Amino acid sequence: MTDLHVTGLSKAYGPGAPVLDGLDLTVPQGALAAVLGPSGCGKTTLLRIIAGFLRSDAGTLTIGGRTISGPGVHLPPEQRRIGIVPQEGALFPHLSVARNVAFGLPGADRSTRQRRTEEMLELVGLSGYGDRMPHELSGGQQQRVALARALAPEPALVLLDEPFNALDSALRTGVRADVRAALQATGATALLVTHDQQEALSTADLVAVVRGGRVVQCDTPHEVYRRPADPWVAAFVGDAVLVAGTADHNNVETALGRIPLTAPTGELRQGVVVLRPEQLHLVDPDAAEAGGTVTDVRFYGHDAMVTVAVDGIDEAIAVRVPGQAAARPGERMGIEVTGEATLHAAAM
C-alpha cells in the first residue's frame, strides 16, 4: 500500500501569514493527483515538505501507513523512498543517461542494475539512449529520463514539480501523455504540482485545488469542473459565467431562466449561480425567454467567445460558440441554457 495521507500540515516562513495552513490531502494508491493552485498558494512548499527538503511546523505525513513526518518524526529525504521529477528535469550533467537512471538503484548487483535501467528507458521510450549525455537530449527527452530516474528505485511516491513547464506547447501534450502512461504502467502513486488548470484536468485522476495553504476542493477533474466548491474554484479551473439566482427545490431561478441544480442546496436560497460558457447557446431572440445585446465577439479558431449584455444582469456574460460565431456586435440574441448549475453563497 502506498497511499499518501497528509493531515493538518502547516508551515510558515517567519511571522505573517503561513504558507501552509492545516492542509489535508489523501491520494489513494496508484492514483495521479494534481495539486493545482495559483503561484504563492503553497504548492511548492507542500511538495518540498513531502520530499523531506523542508520541515513542517505541524501535521503528519504517512505513506502506506508509515509515518515519514510528524510530531518527533522527520525522515531525511534519502530514507523516504520518494522520487522527484523537478522542473526542467535536473539531470546530473556529469553522468550519462544510463548512469542518471541508475543513480538511485541499490549498489549490489551490476547486471540487475543494468537490466532495470534498460527497462526504465524502454518504459519512457528512450531505449538506446543510455550512452548519451544529458545535454545531447531535447527538453522533452530530458524530462522523460528524469521520470525514468525517479521511477527506477520503485519509489512509494513520485512527485512531479511542474515538469512540463519548460516544454513548448506542441511538445507538452505528447510528453504529458507519455508520463501518464509510464506512471500507470508502474502503478506508482504520483503527485503533480501545477498552476496550469488544463494540465491538471487532462492528466490527473484527482485534482486538489489549493488556495491560501489549504485544499479547497479535491475531486475528479470532471467533478471539480462541473461542481466547483465555490465561485473562485469555478473561475480558477475554467471560464465561468456567474449570475445571481434564487433556489427553488431542485432548480434555480435566474435572469437566464430556470436552471436545474446539480444538487439540492439545503438552507441556501439566494446566491451566485455558476455556469460554463459552453452551457449557454445563442438562439433566435424570439425563441428564448432570456435575451440581450451582443457587445463583443472574439474568434479563437476552434470556437468563439461572444459577450452579451443580458437584460436584468449588470455584468455582461460570455457564451462559447463552436466554430465561427453567427453574431455581430449590436445584434439582439436569445440565450438558452443546457445542463445543470451550482449555487453558492454570494459572499464569495
Next chain:
Amino acid sequence: MHPADPVAQTDPAARPTGATPPAGRSRAGRPPAALLVPAAVAAVFALLPLGYLAIRSLEHGPAFAWGVIADERTAQLLGRSLGLAAVVVAACLVLGVSLAWLTVRTALPGARAWSVLVTLPLAVPSYVAGFAWLSAFPALAGFAGAAVALTLVSFPYVYLPVTAALRGTDPAQEEVSRSLGHGPLKTFLRVTLPQLRPAAAGGAVLVALYVFSDFGAVSLMRYDTFTRGIYTSYRASFDRTPAAALSVVLVVMTIALVAAEARSRGRAGHARTGTGTARPAIPLALGRWRLPALAWCAVVTGTAVLTPLATCGYWLAVGNSATWEPDTLADTAATTLGVAAAGAALTTLLALPVAVIAARHRGRTATLLEHSAYAGHALPGITVALSLVFFAVRYAEPIYQELPLLVCAYAVLFLPVAVAGTRAAVLQSPPVLEDVARSLGRSPLKVLREVTVPLAAPGVAAGAALTFVVCMKELPATLLLRPTGMDTLATRLWTETGTGSFAAAAPYAAALILLAAVPSYLLGRHRT
C-alpha cells in the same frame, strides 16, 4: 589585500556580503558536521594572525602602542599613503571610465580587441611595473614613479566594473533622453554618468585598497608609505612592537576601505535592478574623434603593457651570461613552483568546506565562516607575514623561517581567492540536483562526493590554478617569511632591482610576466 587576482575581486560572486544565495529556495538545515568542522578550522586559521597582531601590538601596554601610532613619523607615512592613493585613484578614474565608454558605447575600430588589451595590465605585478619604469627612467624614483607604476597596473579595477555597468544600463533610457532634445554629450553627463557612479566608486575603492597594501612598487621606487615603513621598522629593530602597531593602523585603514567597498557594491546592485534584458546599444559614431580616440587607447595600453615588455626585452638583450645565470634562474623557478604548489594545495583544501557551506547553506554560521575566511582580503601581505612571525616565534618556534610558515601565510592571504572561485563553481550547478540525489537515497556526504564536488571540479581546478599563480607572484610575505637562502622569482627580482642590477633582474621579470599571463588564459578558457 594584495596584488593578487583581479578577477576574483571584480567578480560579483567573489563578494562575501550581499551576495544572493541560490535562487529562490531556502536551504534548510545546518551544514553537516563533516563540513562544519574543517570549515571552522579554516576560519580560525584565517583569523588567527589578525587576533595575534592585536595582542602583540599591545604587549608593551596601550600607552606604548599609542606612542608609536601618534608619532610624527606615523602621521607622515599616513599622509604619504593617502596622497599616493588619491592621485592614483583620480588617474585610474579618468583612464578607466574613458576607456570603458569608448570600448562599449562607441564605434571604436577594434573595440573588442581593445577591451581585451585594456585589462592586460592587471596581470602585471606592481613590482614588475616598478622595475620596468625604474630601469627605463631612473629619475622617476619616488612619488612620481610609484604613482605611474601603480596607476598603470590598477586602472582596470575601474575599467571592468564600469564596462559591466555600461553593458547593463538600458540604452532605451539614453534614447529617451535623445528624443527629449539632449545631445550625445549632455545625455552622457545627465543620464549615463550618474548610473556609472556606483560602479566607478566601487572600482576606485579597489584601487585605493591596492595602493594601501602595495609593497613592491613603492619599495622599488623608494617611496616611504605604510607598508615600506612597516618593513623597515621590522628589519631595523629587534623590538617588533612598533611594526605591529603600525600594522594595526594599516589594517584599520584597509578594513575601513573594504567596508566602503561593500557599501558601494551594495548600491551598485540596486542601481542596476529592473533594467531587464537590455538590448545592445547602437554604437555611437565617432566621426572626427575617431583618430584621437584610437590614439588615446593606444597610448594607455601601450604604456601599460608595452613598457614592461620592452624594458624586459631591452635588459635581456643587453645582459650577458655573467648577469644571466641560467642555473640560478632555473633553481629559483623550481623553488617558486614548489612553494606555490604547496600554497595552492593548502589554500584549496581549506577553501572547499567554507565555499560549499557558503554556497549551499544560509544562516548565521555560514555567514560567520565565510566572513572569517575573507579576512585575508582585508589584510596587506606584509601584516599577515608579520603576524605569522610573531605567532611562530611565540608558539611554533620550529617552523619560524621555515617553509610551512610561508605556506600558511599564502593560505591566509589567498583563501578569499580560492573560496570565491570554489563558491562560484558550486553555485553554478543548481541545488535541485542535490535534492534529486537525496531523494534517490544518498546521504548528505555522499551527495557532496558524488554530485556537488564532481560538478564543481572544473571551477575548483581553475580556482586552484589561480591561487597557484598568485602564490608565485607574492612578494612581501615571501620576503619576510622565506627560509634563509631561499629565493622565489619575485624576491630575486626585488633584490636585483634594489641594487640597480637591472640586467640581472630582467630574466626574473620576464618569467613573472609569462606566469602572469597564465591565469588570464585559463580564466578566458574557463569562461567560454
